[in-house]
Amino acid sequence: MTTCVLEILGDKGHTTVEWDPDNPEEVAKARAEFDKLKAAGFLLFVVTEVDDLPVEVGRVTAQLASAPPLVPAQTPEPVSAPEPIRGRPRKGTQTTDFVASAPRTIAVRPMRGG
Numbered sequence: 001m002t003t004c005v006l007e008i009l010g011d012k013g014h015t016t017v018e019w020d021p022d023n024p025e026e027v028a029k030a031r032a033e034f035d036k037l038k039a040a041g042f043l044l045f046v047v048t049e050v051d052d053l054p055v056e057v058g059r060v061t062a063q064l065a066s067a068p069p070l071v072p073a074q075t076p077e078p079v080s081a082p083e084p085i086r087g088r089p090r091k092g093t094q095t096t097d098f099v100a101s102a103p104r105t106i107a108v109r110p111m112r113g114g
Contacts, residue, residue: 004100006030008037008107019100027100034098037107045092047104 006017017033019026038044092106099105 002103004030004103004105006033006105006107008033008042010042010107010109021101031098031100034105034107038096041110042107043110044095045106045108046095046099046102047092047106 002021003018004021006019008015008017017030019030021027034044095105
């Protein structure tokens, strides 16, 4: 059984709606929630792909400001490192149509200026 999920990032926190795409009753409930969110102005994204990129950790050195260095000061070699990646990057597409078979859909409240 495949389970699909609609993740809602709203004023009540992070909530989810799960359904089996082969169960018409569950699909109808998920579609109703999707339509309600769309009418409320939420932005909806269907996640289509997950990139399995390695996460690299850089080297950190520290020295107390009030203590003399333990070894003579050395100029470190320049190191080029990629920006750290948090979590697993995902690719998605904004949508206005409910996709019952999408494994993951995310609903986000729109930003309001002020």
